[in-house]
Amino acid sequence: xxxxxxxxxxxxxxxxxxxxxxxxxxxxxxxxxxxxxxxxxxxxxxxxxxxxxxxxxxxxxxxxxxxxxxxxxxxxxxxxxxxxxxxxxxxxxxxxxxxxxxxxxxxxxxxxxxxxxxxxxxxxxxxxxxxxxxxxxxxxxxxxxxxxxxxxxxxxxxxxxxx
Amino acid sequence: xxxxxxxxxxxxxxxxxxxxxxxxxxxxxxxxxxxxxxxxxxxxxxxxxxxxxxxxxxxxxxxxxxxxxxxxxxxxxxxxxxxxxxxxxxxxxxxxxxxxxxxxxxxxxxx
Numbered sequence: 471x472x473x474x475x476x477x478x479x480x481x482x483x484x485x486x487x488x489x490x491x492x493x494x495x496x497x498x499x500x501x502x503x504x505x506x507x508x509x510x511x512x513x514x515x516x517x518x519x520x521x522x523x524x525x526x527x528x529x530x531x532x533x534x535x536x537x538x539x540x541x542x543x544x545x546x547x548x549x550x551x552x553x554x555x556x557x558x559x560x561x562x563x564x565x566x567x568x569x570x571x572x573x574x575x576x577x578x579x580x581x582x583x584x585x586x587x588x589x590x591x592x593x594x595x596x597x598x599x600x601x602x603x604x605x606x607x608x609x610x611x612x613x614x615x616x617x618x619x620x621x622x623x624x625x626x627x628x629x630x631x632x633x
Numbered sequence: 634x635x636x637x638x639x640x641x642x643x644x645x646x647x648x649x650x651x652x653x654x655x656x657x658x659x660x661x662x663x664x665x666x667x668x669x670x671x672x673x674x675x676x677x678x679x680x681x682x683x684x685x686x687x688x689x690x691x692x693x694x695x696x697x698x699x700x701x702x703x704x705x706x707x708x709x710x711x712x713x714x715x716x717x718x719x720x721x722x723x724x725x726x727x728x729x730x731x732x733x734x735x736x737x738x739x740x741x742x743x744x
Contacts, residue, residue: 549736557733558712595695595702596713611715612687614730 523576523584530587538601542631543573546588547598551575558610559598565617566600571631603629637670637701637710645677648697652720653678655729659714663735674714674732678723690717 524533538544543566549555551563551573566573578585578597585597592599592606600607602625607613616622626632634642635658642656655676660669675694682690694715695702701710714732 555736557736558714560736561733593692595699606688608688608691610733612691615687 523581523587525583527583527587527590530583531591534584534588534591537574537576538604541572541574542603542629543571543626544601545573545575545598546578546584546601547575548577548579550577555579556597558596561610562598562600562613565613565622569617569623569626569632571626602626602631635668635670637707638673640706641673641675641698641701641710644697644701645675645694648693649677649679649681651677651679653723659712659732662732663712665711669708671708671710672712672732673710674716674729676716676718676729678718678720680720682717683719683721687717691715693717 524530545551545559545562545566547554547556547559547562549559554560554563563575576584578588588597588599589595594606594609596609598610598613600609600613607616607622607625613622616625623632638656638658642654645651645654645656653676655674657674657676658670659672659674661667663669663672665671677694685693694717695713698710698713700706702713703709712732716729
């Protein structure tokens with residue numbers, strides 16, 4: 471346990487809080503509940519947020535809607551983009567990296583309510599799940615199929631994230 | 634053949650009258666006990682998929698196997714990889730990509 475304490479940031483922190491790398495100050499908690507996972511628990515006030523993406527189905531649904539509207543390419547996955555924890559999630563990350571588009575990953579393993587909530591939200595029983603421009607695209611099989619056929623590139627261009 | 638695999642096979646046959654059907658238990662590639670039925674790949678070739686986009690085809694397969702995915706009839710199927718094609722598409726290409734390697738518990742422990 472002690473050995474892990476000096477680690478101030480998880481990979482998600484590197485992806486979402488680049489400023490923290492430039493500053494000697496500890497990463498500041500941000501508005502997004504999952505980003506609170508990046509900090510090392512600086513203040514008790516923030517503790518309830520550390521574990522929860524959102525509490526209860528309605529709050530989870532509202533948070534998902536905000537998240538898929540905030541970023542054009544959003545992946546709900548197991549693990550984080552720098553360290554996927556499932557081969558299917560890794561495959562989709564690799565495809566998005568191959569297309570060289572920025573994307574935001576949310577780790578469903580960090581919160582059971584997100585894990586079940588995203589399945590309900592999309593009426594789709596498995597993870598990963600890719601959203602482009604707020605629209606559900608599919609899981610690993612479909613993303614791979616669309617990548618091979620060029621449809622994914624067309625979709626990303628249409629969304630304005632790829633030239 | 635395990636009970637889940639048999640159920641998957643029977644349900645897909647009844648729902649899609651497939652010209653070609655493969656139900657592959659990929660569980661042994663994952664960190665689950667021997668004999669598990671947790672990870673499957675299904676290949677369904679059916680005329681019923683004609684005119685439907687991939688998302689809708691996959692939704693139909695998922696719906697037919699909802700009980701297995703939810704685990705309402707036993708241990709849940711954790712991963713389901715789907716190839717859903719029309720006979721014409723299958724005649725053009727019958728290549729089925731292998732599923733990606735497991736990165737679950739084993740990977741965590743090893744790193």
